[in-house]
Amino acid sequence: MHFSLVDIIGFLGAFGTTISFLPQAIKTIQTKDTSGISLYMxxxxxxxxxxxxxxxxxxxxxxxxxxxxxxxxxxxxxxSYKIRYK
Amino acid sequence: MHFSLVDIIGFLGAFGTTISFLPQAIKTIQTKDTSGISLYMxxxxxxxxxxxxxxxxxxxxxxxxxxxxxxxxxxxxxxSYKIRYK
Structure with missing residues (x-):
């Protein structure tokens, strides 16, 4: 399987936007601090x-x-944390 | 131009994930409360x-x-608000 530079840029986008929610989930679980997080978001x-x-x-x-x-x-x-600890 | 149900489901996904950051941006600008927001995210x-x-x-x-x-x-x-008001 061969990937072009364009494919790799797409993968970097998919990886970044997907994995970004992991540190937020960890932070929210650990701190239960959801005051600055938007429920509507x-x-x-x-x-x-x-x-x-x-x-x-x-x-x-x-x-x-x-x-x-x-x-x-x-x-x-x-x-679910935002709803539980708002 | 004709859209299938599948296209419409895709548009709903794109619209939801895109527009969701607007209420978060408004909330962050208004409150400057970024303590619960993950910098790494x-x-x-x-x-x-x-x-x-x-x-x-x-x-x-x-x-x-x-x-x-x-x-x-x-x-x-x-x-930028997270960096400025952490």
Whole structure:
């Protein structure tokens, strides 16, 4: 399998935006400090990743499905903490 | 132009994940409360959207380019507030 520079730039984008929610989830779980976190952001974002996930499954795209399954999980954790510890 | 249900689900995903950063940016600007926000999340996320933006331009995809230009702007504002008011 051969990847072009363009593919690699796309992978870096997918990796960065997906993995970025991990340090936020860890911080939120550890500190329970959600005062500065927007409830509306995480409602919209979690719903958005759910739609992306369904879209990825429907078009048979493994990268879209996998990236959004991971992001949906992280976003759901942050959202549930925001609701629980607002 | 005709959109399928699959296309509409994809658009809902793109719209949700893009617009979600607007209420977070507004909240952060108004309250300057960034204690619960992860610096590493916004470094990774802002870099990720920058790569997505370059990728969108390189592959000539208007949806990828437009969505990530907007998200990059919102994420940059939140990141700059996190650095300024940590």
């Amino acid at each position: 995480y409602i919209l974002f979690t719903m958005g990743t759910a739609f992306w996930l369904i879209y990825g499954i429907l078009i048979g795209s493994l990268p879209v499905t996998a990236a959004n399954a991971v992001t949906f999980l992280f976003a759901s954790v942050i959202l | 916004y470094i990774l996320f802002t870099m990720g959207t920058a790569f997505w933006l370059i990728y969108g331009i390189l592959i000539g995809s208007l949806p990828v380019t437009a969505a990530n230009a907007v998200t990059f702007l919102f994420a940059s504002v939140i990141l």
